[in-house]
Amino acid sequence: MEYKDYYKIVGVKRDATQDEIKRAYRKLARKYHPDISKEANAEERFKEAGEAYEVLKDPEKRAAYDQLGANWKTGQEFRPPPNWDTGFEFSGGGFTAGESGGFSDFFESLFGQTGGRFTQRRTSTMQMRGEDHTAKVLINLEDAYHGATQTLSLRVPQMDEAGHVSTREHRLNVKIPKGIKQGQRIRLAGQGGPGSGNAPAGDLYLKVEFKTHPYYRVEGENVYLDLPVAPWEIVLGATLQVPTPEGAVNLKIPPASKQGQKLRLKGRGIPAKEKGDLFVILNIALPPADSEKATSFYKNMAKELAFNPRAHLGV
Amino acid sequence: MREDNQTVAISGIIIDKSLHFSLAELCRETAVPAEWVMTLVEEGILEPEGEHSTQWRFTLECCHTISVVIRLQRDLGLNLAGVALALDLLEEVEDLRHRLDALILVS
Numbered sequence: 001m002e003y004k005d006y007y008k009i010v011g012v013k014r015d016a017t018q019d020e021i022k023r024a025y026r027k028l029a030r031k032y033h034p035d036i037s038k039e040a041n042a043e044e045r046f047k048e049a050g051e052a053y054e055v056l057k058d059p060e061k062r063a064a065y066d067q068l069g070a071n072w073k074t075g076q077e078f079r080p081p082p083n084w085d086t087g088f089e090f091s092g093g094g095f096t097a098g099e100s101g102g103f104s105d106f107f108e109s110l111f112g113q114t115g116g117r118f119t120q121r122r123t124s125t126m127q128m129r130g131e132d133h134t135a136k137v138l139i140n141l142e143d144a145y146h147g148a149t150q151t152l153s154l155r156v157p158q159m160d161e162a163g164h165v166s167t168r169e170h171r172l173n174v175k176i177p178k179g180i181k182q183g184q185r186i187r188l189a190g191q192g193g194p195g196s197g198n199a200p201a202g203d204l205y206l207k208v209e210f211k212t213h214p215y216y217r218v219e220g221e222n223v224y225l226d227l228p229v230a231p232w233e234i235v236l237g238a239t240l241q242v243p244t245p246e247g248a249v250n251l252k253i254p255p256a257s258k259q260g261q262k263l264r265l266k267g268r269g270i271p272a273k274e275k276g277d278l279f280v281i282l283n284i285a286l287p288p289a290d291s292e293k294a295t296s297f298y299k300n301m302a303k304e305l306a307f308n309p310r311a312h313l314g315v
Numbered sequence: 316m317r318e319d320n321q322t323v324a325i326s327g328i329i330i331d332k333s334l335h336f337s338l339a340e341l342c343r344e345t346a347v348p349a350e351w352v353m354t355l356v357e358e359g360i361l362e363p364e365g366e367h368s369t370q371w372r373f374t375l376e377c378c379h380t381i382s383v384v385i386r387l388q389r390d391l392g393l394n395l396a397g398v399a400l401a402l403d404l405l406e407e408v409e410d411l412r413h414r415l416d417a418l419i420l421v422s
Contacts (some may be wrong), residue, residue, distance in 0.1 A: 029391055035383050036405060050390075125394070129346040132382040149324045173324040183409065185379055186327035199346075205379055206327065217417050226418075271331070 001105045003078035006052035006065060014070055018057070025053040034134065051103045054111075061111060080109055130202035131193035137206050138175055141213050141223070144270050145245045147178035152206075174206065179272040180220050182210050216245065221276030222269045228285040229253065244268050244278055251280060259284050330379055335372040336363075345381045352381075358395045360384060360402060 007014050012024045031037060055061045072078065075261040136156055152172045152288045185205050192202025205272055217224040227242060237255030241248050251263065261282045269276020353368060355361045356390050361380060363371035387398050
């Protein structure tokens with residue numbers, strides 16, 4: 001098992017006051033709270049900070065932890081010395097299984113033994129509904145059009161018969177329903193934390209995020225595509241092959257269209273309850289002047305066309 | 316028993332504004348007392364349809380909001396006004412982030 005430097009995790013010196021520890025922890029908790037933070041490892045950092053604070057906020061647990069010595073380094077192989085806790089009388093503030101779920105083996109070995117002096121588990125006699133869990137799932141835009149099945153790997157706390165809490169991998173195959181929108185949540189009833197006693201399990205809330213697509217943009221149920229067009233296509237009109245998440249379609253560009261103009265493909269957005277549209281935004285691409293012929297075309301235009309693109313700027 | 320899930324794909328419900336619960340149903344669903352839900356409504360954290368508490372209709376979004384409120388209170392020691400402010404700001408930040416992503420994609 002690996003040693004954990006709780007002071008380093010909370011970001012305080014070993015001689016910090018209880019107030020300093022509290023302030024530092026509160027700051028970390030706000031920064032890494034899974035409901036608030038967008039950082040990828042937020043949940044891990046939040047749990048780590050919670051575990052560290054669980055020890056440091058309690059003067060007795062802190063004193064016992066300090067007694068291990070200051071020379072340990074994070075990650076160093078660790079075994080609690082025999083009778084290391086002699087002389088400490090822990091009042092056992094206790095923590096519930098819901099809160100302690102996911103605390104490290106290091107913590108468990110020092111403070112978490114069932115029947116030990118450190119914690120009094122209240123859970124065995126209480127009827128408590130399991131905690132709701134949240135997780136994020138990244139899907140492709142195409143999955144929202146057709147529906148998909150995703151395999152999720154979640155770390156969930158579990159309690160054995162002796163009341164020992166550990167985490168294990170929980171693999172779930174989840175159906176992503178057709179028509180799901182960016183940021184929407186799916187509720188999987190009873191897939192959250194187990195309830196204690198005969199109480200029901202909590203729910204799992206899956207937040208669905210779309211992977212960034214190389215050319216589609218999503219807003220609610222509508223999808224946007226920037227379509228590069230040649231100057232003559234936008235001026236003279238054309239029928240163009242345009243990609244959509246459901247496959248290419250032919251799109252008619254009317255003559256004398258304008259840069260940035262939006263063309264709506266009705267009902268080709270995300271097939272949510274209220275069907276979205278696909279908006280194609282025309283974006284003029286200039287042909288490169290990479291040959292003598294092309295260059296002379298541009299020179300001809302300059303000579304033949306009386307075109308001042310800055311007329312509206314008054315110059 | 317959960318091991319069965321490895322082979323069977325489970326489906327959930329999309330959380331949107333369509334499914335409606337009464338106050339009693341919401342409390343049963345989320346295992347919280349009705350008085351507390353009423354405080355959340357007073358604070359503007361939950362916005363049910365209907366005038367009187369006996370006519371209130373909540374959406375599935377409310378179930379999720381309730382579990383977020385519980386976590387924010389427990390983990391950050393916020394009071395309800397603080398939670399309400401945090402939820403509003405979070406929503407705004409998320410909206411801005413998406414707009415920013417869209418802008419980055421265009422440029």
